Amino acid sequence: MTRAHIHLIVCGLLGIVSTPCAGQRPVAFDSLARGLESADPLARVRAFNSLRQRPGELGAPTVAPRLMNLLRREDDLMGSILRESNGATSVTDKYGEGWGEYYASLVDACFQYCNRQAFLDETFRLERSDRPEARNDAVRALGHLALPNRGFSNAQRTVIENHLIADARDDDRDIRSLSVTYLAKLAHEDPHLPSSVRVQIHEVVVVAVADRSAMVREQAVRALGDIGDAGDLALLQRLSETDTARSIQRGVTVFPVRDQARQAMAKIKP
Numbered sequence: 158m159t160r161a162h163i164h165l166i167v168c169g170l171l172g173i174v175s176t177p178c179a180g181q182r183p184v185a186f187d188s189l190a191r192g193l194e195s196a197d198p199l200a201r202v203r204a205f206n207s208l209r210q211r212p213g214e215l216g217a218p219t220v221a222p223r224l225m226n227l228l229r230r231e232d233d234l235m236g237s238i239l240r241e242s243n244g245a246t247s248v249t250d251k252y253g254e255g256w257g258e259y260y261a262s263l264v265d266a267c268f269q270y271c272n273r274q275a276f277l278d279e280t281f282r283l284e285r286s287d288r289p290e291a292r293n294d295a296v297r298a299l300g301h302l303a304l305p306n307r308g309f310s311n312a313q314r315t316v317i318e319n320h321l322i323a324d325a326r327d328d329d330r331d332i333r334s335l336s337v338t339y340l341a342k343l344a345h346e347d348p349h350l351p352s353s354v355r356v357q358i359h360e361v362v363v364v365a366v367a368d369r370s371a372m373v374r375e376q377a378v379r380a381l382g383d384i385g386d387a388g389d390l391a392l393l394q395r396l397s398e399t400d401t402a403r404s405i406q407r408g409v410t411v412f413p414v415r416d417q418a419r420q421a422m423a424k425i426k427p
Contacts, residue, residue, distance in 0.1 A: 193223045198234060198252055201227060202259045209262060216270045225271040228263055229279055236288050273309055293331055296324055300339025305347050318354055325361045330370040337365045341380030359384060371402035374414045382421025390425060393418045
């Protein structure tokens with residue numbers, strides 16, 4: 158038995174040294190990893206923030222699966238607090254303003270270290286949530302995940318695109334507006350997007366310019382300007398003259414969709 162072997166055995170038996178033995182993690186690491194599974198939400202926050210401050214620990218093989226379970230648990234917690242209080246109490250009301258930063262960091266860590274499909278599945282689950290803000294956040298997330306170089310396979314990206322296309326026909330106008338915005342962003346920013354997907358996106362946006370919601374129409378018109386298809390100029394010209402959405406600003410009647418149509422036309426080369 159070598160001196161190194163003896164050194165490791167002594168460290169393992171005593172566990173009293175102030176610094177970790179070579180080849181071993183600090184004893185505190187296991188405690189913090191278990192803390193991610195605590196029944197106390199604030200204990201989970203403390204454990205996560207402690208691990209986050211230690212380079213490489215969140216990516217450890219024993220931690221990444223716990224992170225995914227933690228994200229699911231916190232998503233459920235936020236939903237249950239709202240439901241139990243009939244929307245009167247949020248998770249930040251109960252656990253403090255630091256929760257928002259913690260949750261954002263947790264999502265970032267899961268995106269970086271967790272299984273890609275598991276991360277997608279959780280985003281799809283939130284997309285079907287009964288909480289409007291959770292659904293909105295999920296669609297925003299899908300919009301970013303759909304972009305190139307996010308680490309997803311072509312098959313996974315196709316599923317994401319299909320979800321966004323379906324969301325453009327959702328009953329909720331906020332969901333329709335967000336999906337149209339992110340689909341146009343995808344078409345604008347991904348030069349390698351398959352032509353069949355590009356055609357689908359264009360069709361969805363064209364349908365959205367006739368949406369019953371002025372907010373959705375305005376986003377759709379802006380999206381046409383981003384897509385930049387000269388074939389849409391006639392449609393935009395008609396909208397700039399006939400859209401009925403109006404509001405009063407400082408005593409002046411304004412037509413937001415008409416104004417947006419004119420801006421979109423200015424961006425498109427004939």
